[in-house]
Amino acid sequence: PAPPELLQAVDQLKAYSLRYEVAMKLVLDKLDYISREYELRYGYALIDSKQSRIKSAESILGKMRRKHLPLTFEAVFNNLHDIAGIRLIVRFLSDVKTVEDLLATQADIKVLKVKDYIHHPKENGYQSLHLILGVPVYTVDGPSIVEVELQIRTIAMNFWASLEHELNYKKNVPHQADLQKSLTEKARLITELDQEMDDIKERIYDPDAGPKDV
């Protein structure tokens, strides 16, 4: 039979995974509601698409090793803030702030941390708004705050980030450093494009027009 410590660790892992799943679902449902109501009231699609995932065990191990952290439950849950992750893609730059503001009005979730890589892009050119949300999950032991990472970015930023991720994920890409440099330069074009598309958006959709009464 398996040693009791191992069985306890397995139970602990299942309970924690369940909490992350429930917290992520709660945020996804809220985003779905925001998106549908916004479209009804403003006749405008705020959210283009969303993806979500619970970080795999391999990816958790890899990140803990990279950060030189011990492989214990406590260390994982205290140090990794993106075990539950949602990526939200919007069309326009100004939509990023609209989603952020709408989420801030939700009394049951708290924005615990903001990393604004849009106003402060990473050196490699990466742009995205990262929010760590604290989501209440009512466990049999009482309420528990579970973290969910929400990345909000435009279609253009996502285009850049997914290619850059592929470049760094793939092994043995010839001229990898040159390609990275080239992508870093292209990030400026993404910023310009997002700003110009926002100007066009404002001419199509009046930014001062209010919502439809319901």
Ligand code: 0O2
């Ligand atoms: P994956 O495979 O996407 O899950 P910390 O430093 O501990 O406060 P953390 O989580 O290490 O925080 O860093 P951060 O900056 O919040 O970034 C977390 C996630 O953002 C990454 O998750 C990526 O998804 C994305 N990201 C951050 N920087 C870059 C980048 O330069 N390029 C791309 N393409 N994506 C980036 P993971 O776990 O690294 O990977």
